[in-house]
Amino acid sequence: MLDGGGVPDEPAFICDLMLQKMCRWMRMAGFDVLSPKELDDDGLVELCIRTDRFLLTRDKELSDRKMIRALRIGSEDVDGQLKELTQAFPELRGRSRASRCPLCNQTLTIVDRKDLKDVPDHNIPEKVLQYQRTFYLCRNCAKTYWKGTHWVRIEDRLKAHGLITEEMRAAGTEK
Numbered sequence: 001m002l003d004g005g006g007v008p009d010e011p012a013f014i015c016d017l018m019l020q021k022m023c024r025w026m027r028m029a030g031f032d033v034l035s036p037k038e039l040d041d042d043g044l045v046e047l048c049i050r051t052d053r054f055l056l057t058r059d060k061e062l063s064d065r066k067m068i069r070a071l072r073i074g075s076e077d078v079d080g081q082l083k084e085l086t087q088a089f090p091e092l093r094g095r096s097r098a099s100r101c102p103l104c105n106q107t108l109t110i111v112d113r114k115d116l117k118d119v120p121d122h123n124i125p126e127k128v129l130q131y132q133r134t135f136y137l138c139r140n141c142a143k144t145y146w147k148g149t150h151w152v153r154i155e156d157r158l159k160a161h162g163l164i165t166e167e168m169r170a171a172g173t174e175k
């Protein structure tokens with residue numbers, strides 16, 4: 001499990017299993033979010049206490065536990081969920097963070113195309129290498145990302161919720 005690298009005074013989170021998709025979106029916006037699949041409710045509570053994280057859950061019984069800070073998410077779709085998040089934590093809006101790997105929570109490193117030779121087995125398709133100059137590398141799970149149309153659509157929605165800034169959008173794009 002990975003930790004650290006978040007905005008200093010910003011809460012770190014844990015998402016329950018029902019909020020896996022929300023977890024991936026939050027990581028793209030740079031939030032420090034764990035989502036351990038192997039833990040039951042008591043395990044999640046214990047992890048929240050031990051790591052001083054805020055729990056996001058769809059489970060009322062879990063969100064009512066006294067020993068943890070938790071927010072019950074009612075919405076089933078990501079837009080509704082992100083809206084609930086920003087209503088509960090308005091201070092999360094309008095701040096820049098480094099994007100994190102949606103799969104493992106590691107902060108992504110920006111890598112220029114010419115430096116990809118240092119990244120063995122990156123598996124980036126040849127045609128992507130021709131038109132993308134900037135790539136994002138996860139140094140934990142070795143996955144590589146780039147700002148294709150999918151990423152841009154994700155950024156549009158995160159921007160609409162105020163969860164990424166223009167500065168974040170501009171990072172690593174052609175000057």
Ligand SMILES: [Zn+2]
Nearest residue numbers: 101104138141
């Ligand atoms: Zn990763």
